Amino acid sequence: MTLTYPDDLKYLDTHEYIRLEGEIATIGISAFAVDQLGDIVFLDLPEVGAGLEKGEAFGTVESVKAVEDLKAPVTGIVVERNDDIVESPENLAEDPYRDGWLLKVRVDNTSEVDDALSAEKYRQMVEGE
Known part of the structure; x- marks a missing residue:
């Protein structure tokens, strides 16, 4: 898998991503995280x-290697869940950024996203530059 970091996303150092459209945030995990797992x-x-609290665990992802907590990049209420990916989690590897999103959340405070890393900063972090 080619590791990509789309510029329209923000990233957490715990490898979740967020795409903010108005007050709705789409949350998933990065291609790097999927590759590592x-x-x-x-x-x-x-x-x-369900409610999410920024920085708190909101779920888990389990691979043959490990179980990892998923951390909320924002505080808000879950408005949609990607049940297709819950039923077929192996499909995350195919496209973690489009079809592989996890949750859509109505965000309480959109400025919470300001703390997240840009695509370039995240790439530098994970590639060790």
Whole structure:
């Protein structure tokens, strides 16, 4: 898999990404994280209506190698969950940025995204530059 870091996203140092459109944030995990985890076998995500707190764990991703907590990049309420990816988590490797999103969240305070890394800063972090 070619590791890409789309410029329209912001990234956390814990490898989640966020795409903010108005007050709706699409949250997923980066191609780098998917690559590091290897074969993903299980996703545990909150239901629609659940609240997220920035910096807190909101679910887990499990691979044949490890179980990792997913950290919320923003505070808000889950308005949509990608049930297709929950049912077939192995598909995350195909396109983590488009079809492989995890949650859509109505954000309480969009300025929370300001702390996140740009695509270039995230790339430098994960590629060790």
